[in-house]
Amino acid sequence: MAGTPVKILVPGNHLMAGLLGQRDELLRQIEDAFPDVHIAVRGNEVTVEATGSDAAGDADRVASLFHELIILLESGQGLDTVQLKRTIDMMRDDVRPSEVLTSELLRSSRGRAVRPKTGGQKAYADAITRNIVTFGIGPAGTGKSYLAVALAVQALQARQVSRIILTRPAVEAGERLGFLPGDMLAKVDPYLRPLYDALHDLLEAEGAQRLIDKGAVEVAPLAFMRGRTLNNSFIILDEAQNTSPEQMKMFLTRIGFGSKAVITGDMTQVDVPGGRSGLVGLEETLGGVPDLAFVHLQAQDVVRHKIVADIVTAYDRAPAGGSPNGSRPAGGGTS
Numbered sequence: 235m236a237g238t239p240v241k242i243l244v245p246g247n248h249l250m251a252g253l254l255g256q257r258d259e260l261l262r263q264i265e266d267a268f269p270d271v272h273i274a275v276r277g278n279e280v281t282v283e284a285t286g287s288d289a290a291g292d293a294d295r296v297a298s299l300f301h302e303l304i305i306l307l308e309s310g311q312g313l314d315t316v317q318l319k320r321t322i323d324m325m326r327d328d329v330r331p332s333e334v335l336t337s338e339l340l341r342s343s344r345g346r347a348v349r350p351k352t353g354g355q356k357a358y359a360d361a362i363t364r365n366i367v368t369f370g371i372g373p374a375g376t377g378k379s380y381l382a383v384a385l386a387v388q389a390l391q392a393r394q395v396s397r398i399i400l401t402r403p404a405v406e407a408g409e410r411l412g413f414l415p416g417d418m419l420a421k422v423d424p425y426l427r428p429l430y431d432a433l434h435d436l437l438e439a440e441g442a443q444r445l446i447d448k449g450a451v452e453v454a455p456l457a458f459m460r461g462r463t464l465n466n467s468f469i470i471l472d473e474a475q476n477t478s479p480e481q482m483k484m485f486l487t488r489i490g491f492g493s494k495a496v497i498t499g500d501m502t503q504v505d506v507p508g509g510r511s512g513l514v515g516l517e518e519t520l521g522g523v524p525d526l527a528f529v530h531l532q533a534q535d536v537v538r539h540k541i542v543a544d545i546v547t548a549y550d551r552a553p554a555g556g557s558p559n560g561s562r563p564a565g566g567g568t569s
Contacts, residue, residue: 239283240297244304247278252307253300260318264299267322268292299325305332320352323534329353339381340388343438348384354535355381361527362496367489369474370498371513372531378498379472383432386468389494390450395468397449400429402472403456403481403506426453429472456481465490474499475506475513482512502549 244250254261254275265273271292274281280300284293302321303313309332311317321331334356340348350356355377362368362385370378386398433442433451445451456477471477471485474497489495499513506512517528533547 239281240293242280242282242297242300242304244278244280244300245308249304249307250275250278252313253280253303255313255315259315260313263315263318264296264322268296271296295325302331306335309336311335320534324353327353329356340384340391340436342436343441348381348436350381351377351537352535354529354531355537358529358531359385361529362494365527366493366525367486367495367497367523367527369513369517369526369528370496370531371501371528372535373500373502373533375536376531377535377537378500378531379428379470380432380435382470382472382496382498383429384436385496386470387433387436389468390445395492395494396466397468398445398451399464399467399469400426400433400451400453400472401456401459401469401485402426402429403474403476426472429453429470456485459488460484462488463490464488464493466492467494469493469495471495471497473503475501475504475511477512478506478510479512482516 244253255263261273261275265271270284270286272283272285273296274283282293282297282300284290299322302325303318306313306321313321317335321335324331324334334350334353336349337356337359338347338349339359342348350359354372358368358370358378359381362370362382370382372378383398383400386395389395390398430442430453436442437445442451446453456471467490469489474482476499477485485497486495497513501511501513504511504514520526521528533550
């Protein structure tokens with residue numbers, strides 16, 4: 235039994251092409267995602283109708299989806315199949331895409347707006363804004379490091395902090411940085427390259443280098459944090475799954491007045507010797523601490539090529555949450 239049709243009037247024929255896509259490819263994508271809903275387009279009017287008694291909820295969701303897509307188009311955003319998939323995923327999670335995708339965190343040096351691209355990324359960015367300490371935990375490609383750097387740059391530009399500190403455990407070299415050539419920056423550079431890449435993308439290489447030269451951006455291996463008190467700083471600890479419990483406690487107790495810390499990690503990429511990760515079990519220990527939040531990003535928050543999300547999902551379904559033979563997947567990836 236069909237439900238009552240819902241009509242959506244698109245305000246202007248000029249929006250129809252962006253809404254439906256070339257040769258109606260976006261319309262077909264919506265129809266494939268909601269097979270129990272019939273969608274009819276006539277002029278600039280879209281009619282949505284459930285084709286079965288159990289599809290009324292989907293019909294309402296599709297109608298709301300069209301309203302959200304119209305808001306995005308009116309705000310100047312373009313739609314493609316990837317963006318539409320993320321939008322559909324957000325609607326299924328009862329998240330308003332227009333609130334997520336129009337939320338601007340920062341403008342890069344080239345004028346490009348940096349925005350969260352998924353509901354999980356929006357929750358992560360909001361948590362960093364609200365809390366003193368935020369843990370971003372999730373698979374590679376979910377933007378954990380990039381969004382942290384973007385919000386650090388925003389805080390520095392707004393004079394909320396006086397410096398950005400980037401740090402990461404140099405597990406692959408066993409913290410023996412003396413074997414690497416060059417000064418301290420050269421020694422730690424291979425380990426912090428993902429954070430450098432984000433910084434350069436936001437500020438361009440020359441702008442990032444100027445901040446490093448005047449001390450507004452500091453780069454150091456985690457081992458060099460011991461004994462310091464970090465005031466008025468935005469501190470990012472990347473690849474935190476490769477800290478030991480002792481290193482994690484040491485880092486968290488460095489946070490001083492006026493500072494904010496973001497700790498990112500991927501539980502599937504633990505390379506710390508013996509597997510004693512300082513991130514494992516930490517949420518149970520610190521879950522009740524005020525001004526501290528844990529945000530878990532998922533495969534649907536991956537914003538790299540679609541194949542990355544598919545790979546993450548395949549690993550999640552495998553025995554022991556790892557490789558198909560039950561062993562732990564190798565680490566070393568970026569996030």
